Amino acid sequence: xxxxxxxxxxxxxxxxxxxxxxxxxxxxxxxxxxxxxxxxxxxxxxxxxxxxxxxxxxxxxxxxxxxxxxxxxxxxxxxxxxxxxxxxxxxxxxxxxxxxxxxxxxxxxxxxxxxxxxxxxxxxxxxxxxxxxxxxxxxxxxxxxxxxxxxxxxxxxxxxxxxxxxxxxxxxxxxxxxxxxxxxxxxxxxxxxxxxxxxxxxxxxxxxxxxxxxxxxxxxxxxxxxxxxxxxxxxxxxxxxxxxxxxxxxxxxxxxxxxxxxxxxxxxxxxxxxxxxxxxxxxxxxxxxxxxxxxxxxxxxxxxxxxxxxxxxxxxxxxxxxxxxxxxxxxxxxxxxxxxxxxxxxxxxxxxxxxxxx
Amino acid sequence: xxxxxxxxxxxxxxxxxxxxxxxxxxxxxxxxxxxxxxxxxxxxxxxxxxxxxxxxxxxxxxxxxxxxxxxxxxxxxxxxxxxxxxxxxxxxxxxxxxxxxxxxxxxxxxxxxxxxxxxxxxxxxxxxxxxxxxxxxxxxxxxxxxxxxxxxxxxxxxxxxxxxxxxxxxxxxxxxxxxxxxxxxxxxxxxxxxxxxxxxxxxxxxxxxxxxxxxxxxxxxxxxxxxxxxxxxxxxxxxxxxxxxxxxxxxxxxxxxxxx
Amino acid sequence: xxxxxxxxxxxxxxxxxxxxxxxxxxxxxxxxxxxxxxxxxxxxxxxxxxxxxxxxxxxxxxxxxxxxxxxxxxxxxxxxxxxxxxxxxxxxxxxxxxxxxxxxxxxxxxxxxxxxxxxxxxxxxxxxxxxxxxxxxxxxxxxxxxxxxxxxxxxxxxxxxxxxxxx
Numbered sequence: 001x002x003x004x005x006x007x008x009x010x011x012x013x014x015x016x017x018x019x020x021x022x023x024x025x026x027x028x029x030x031x032x033x034x035x036x037x038x039x040x041x042x043x044x045x046x047x048x049x050x051x052x053x054x055x056x057x058x059x060x061x062x063x064x065x066x067x068x069x070x071x072x073x074x075x076x077x078x079x080x081x082x083x084x085x086x087x088x089x090x091x092x093x094x095x096x097x098x099x100x101x102x103x104x105x106x107x108x109x110x111x112x113x114x115x116x117x118x119x120x121x122x123x124x125x126x127x128x129x130x131x132x133x134x135x136x137x138x139x140x141x142x143x144x145x146x147x148x149x150x151x152x153x154x155x156x157x158x159x160x161x162x163x164x165x166x167x168x169x170x171x172x173x174x175x176x177x178x179x180x181x182x183x184x185x186x187x188x189x190x191x192x193x194x195x196x197x198x199x200x201x202x203x204x205x206x207x208x209x210x211x212x213x214x215x216x217x218x219x220x221x222x223x224x225x226x227x228x229x230x231x232x233x234x235x236x237x238x239x240x241x242x243x244x245x246x247x248x249x250x251x252x253x254x255x256x257x258x259x260x261x262x263x264x265x266x267x268x269x270x271x272x273x274x275x276x277x278x279x280x281x282x283x284x285x286x287x288x289x290x291x292x293x294x295x296x297x298x299x300x301x302x303x304x305x306x307x308x309x310x311x312x313x314x315x316x317x318x319x320x321x322x323x324x325x326x327x328x329x330x331x332x333x334x335x336x337x338x339x340x341x342x343x344x345x346x347x348x349x350x351x352x353x354x355x356x357x358x
Numbered sequence: 359x360x361x362x363x364x365x366x367x368x369x370x371x372x373x374x375x376x377x378x379x380x381x382x383x384x385x386x387x388x389x390x391x392x393x394x395x396x397x398x399x400x401x402x403x404x405x406x407x408x409x410x411x412x413x414x415x416x417x418x419x420x421x422x423x424x425x426x427x428x429x430x431x432x433x434x435x436x437x438x439x440x441x442x443x444x445x446x447x448x449x450x451x452x453x454x455x456x457x458x459x460x461x462x463x464x465x466x467x468x469x470x471x472x473x474x475x476x477x478x479x480x481x482x483x484x485x486x487x488x489x490x491x492x493x494x495x496x497x498x499x500x501x502x503x504x505x506x507x508x509x510x511x512x513x514x515x516x517x518x519x520x521x522x523x524x525x526x527x528x529x530x531x532x533x534x535x536x537x538x539x540x541x542x543x544x545x546x547x548x549x550x551x552x553x554x555x556x557x558x559x560x561x562x563x564x565x566x567x568x569x570x571x572x573x574x575x576x577x578x579x580x581x582x583x584x585x586x587x588x589x590x591x592x593x594x595x596x597x598x599x600x601x602x603x604x605x606x607x608x609x610x611x612x613x614x615x616x617x618x
Numbered sequence: 619x620x621x622x623x624x625x626x627x628x629x630x631x632x633x634x635x636x637x638x639x640x641x642x643x644x645x646x647x648x649x650x651x652x653x654x655x656x657x658x659x660x661x662x663x664x665x666x667x668x669x670x671x672x673x674x675x676x677x678x679x680x681x682x683x684x685x686x687x688x689x690x691x692x693x694x695x696x697x698x699x700x701x702x703x704x705x706x707x708x709x710x711x712x713x714x715x716x717x718x719x720x721x722x723x724x725x726x727x728x729x730x731x732x733x734x735x736x737x738x739x740x741x742x743x744x745x746x747x748x749x750x751x752x753x754x755x756x757x758x759x760x761x762x763x764x765x766x767x768x769x770x771x772x773x774x775x776x777x778x779x780x781x782x783x784x785x
Contacts, residue, residue: 069473080481084488103409104617111405113389118402118411125418126425133474137466147449148527150576151688153714155727157528160518162476162511170729174745175711176547179536190504194497202490204615218487241730259741352746352772356548532728535712570658574665
């Protein structure tokens with residue numbers, strides 16, 4: 001059983017599993033978004049967590065002080081994802097029945113005094129937060145390792161946990177993509193959301209049915225591409241950034257062959273049986289064509305489809321192309337992951353001479 | 359004296375009256391006065407829609423983020439009493455913070471608080487997205503919020519170096535080497551080669567963005583001092599200004615979002 | 619036209635005056651900004667020596683030698699009659715790989731890049747081989763390693779004279 005979970009946890013399998021679960025979650029959000037399901041899931045998870053925690057290797061990773069925030073993050077994200085689905089389901093059922101959302105009901109629109117309604121809520125939140133922080137600080141000591149030594153790197157050397165999603169991306173992308181371009185796109189994309197999403201509905205109340213596209217793409221980025229990758233980077237990556245299952249001991253000598261091949265080698269050597277051309281651009285011509293197709297031609301082609309036409313009609317050309325560009329930037333990560341798993345692809349364009357690897 | 363309790367006596371003193379200019383907030387007039395007349399409480403509107411005070415709607419994550427920011431400011435200032443940002447002292451001062459100082463959990467509160475703030479700020483964004491609160495008229499404030507989120511991560515990241523242990527130096531080495539790969543601006547990134555005239559390299563390891571960040575070619579003492587200043591002075595000031603804008607705009611854009 | 623209106627600026631004069639003013643203001647701000655920016659680049663820094671003497675060629679056995687790794691960040695690798703000074707900085711994100719004698723490879727702990735003793739990358743995310751530093755013999759017969767000059771394989775610089783020492 002533990003073997004099976006170790007095997008399933010490897011990103012090549014857990015990423016598709018997680019994606020499928022995500023799609024199912026959105027499809028059956030009205031089932032998940034009920035109190036019955038919430039309690040059921042909570043009760044069902046207790047023995048599972050207990051069984052997981054009984055494993056010495058698993059509990060060691062979980063209780064490592066700098067990993068505590070991720071445990072808290074997992075609990076909070078699961079709870080709040082359920083809560084938001086619950087609220088969405090509640091409102092969507094009301095909307096279907098021709099009623100207004102809960103937030104728009106007359107008793108909730110009514111104005112109340114900030115004192116005491118708001119300030120006391122805040123006071124209790126602050127007290128709870130303080131107690132929680134002090135308890136956390138008493139139970140777990142802040143980690144302190146050996147003094148800094150610039151000549152010897154610890155193994156594994158990890159970034160702070162909130163950047164482990166980015167560090168996990170570094171497995172698939174070069175630093176200039178994973179460390180600069182993609183984070184930049186995330187920030188620009190987040191700021192652009194209000195200007196791209198012209199749907200006037202769902203402003204100020206929870207709803208899924210009225211803004212399916214916006215919510216699905218945001219949650220995919222947030223839950224699958226960000227939180228999931230942080231979990232993988234924290235719990236499942238051990239020495240040498242090799243994959244270790246949740247129950248596996250971090251054996252420093254576990255050797256994992258990672259022979260990755262560039263697209264140019266695939267095509268010139270394996271398919272055409274010729275040596276690689278000396279000219280750099282000629283050598284990488286297939287990767288360059290593919291990339292130009294991906295960022296240049298694909299958006300135009302999507303614009304021609306029914307889906308694209310509808311979007312353009314709703315939000316206009318500029319918004320459409322910005323949206324498609326950002327969406328393609330986001331999907332480039334799963335695409336590269338899948339290519340790596342299926343054909344051991346290293347780079348689509350490999351130009352180390354120009355520091356330009358994609 | 360009869361019927362006039364101690365509380366009422368205190369309330370009637372000149373000192374009390376000089377501080378609080380209104381009676382107890384048990385009637386409409388005083389409830390308005392207490393919020394409007396207090397410099398801290400007047401961040402709030404006097405009245406707001408009921409949906410806006412329900413925890414199920416707001417999750418209180420934005421408020422908690424601000425509270426943790428304040429808590430981190432206080433604990434951070436206390437830690438600065440004992441910490442010297444030099445390669446010689448930094449590590450020992452961190453040990454001293456644990457062993458030579460009363461209440462040896464100040465550093466823990468600061469560190470876990472920093473992690474908690476990252477979590478609450480993410481969840482705040484999650485909630486704001488799910489309620490569609492970025493939609494007009496709040497587009498600009500969403501953008502301010504995204505920048506605050508990035509600054510929160512940078513605050514936490516710059517603080518990560520200060521203990522000057524192996525965890526710190528290597529996390530920052532990996533992180534700052536990404537700056538090296540910035541297109542055109544880092545010497546290891548695409549485009550740096552183009553800026554080369556003959557033997558003269560315009561973007562080298564001595565003048566690129568990573569050098570500016572670290573004040574050197576690798577993570578050494580100048581980087582420690584630079585990160586210390588960024589962590590304790592520069593970024594908190596920027597964050598403070600942006601928080602003021604953020605809160606101001608929440609009020610000006612119509613308070614906590616609610617159905618139109 | 620009365621003298622009174624003549625003394626006032628006409629519309630065109632006013633605009634050009636205004637634009638010169640604004641351009642000057644913007645330029646002054648940009649100038650101050652770039653001064654602050656330049657201020658963040660120190661002229662002098664106190665980093666370790668970039669040149670060192672590494673003993674005699676006879677001191678080295680065939681294979682990878684780690685004696686200068688901690689002090690100067692250099693592996694001396696002797697293979698096929700060539701002695702080279704290999705940088706110990708991973709080309710991926712600048713971590714320090716470890717030399718694994720049992721597996722005959724350099725392995726980076728950060729993201730798992732692997733290199734052959736020659737410095738050529740063969741696994742993991744490293745985009746290019748490790749760099750070589752300039753190596754030469756002093757008149758006294760000592761090896762001098764100069765870390766200010768680097769030689770990169772993918773640029774064909776490993777064929778250049780001072781990238782290796784014939785032994």
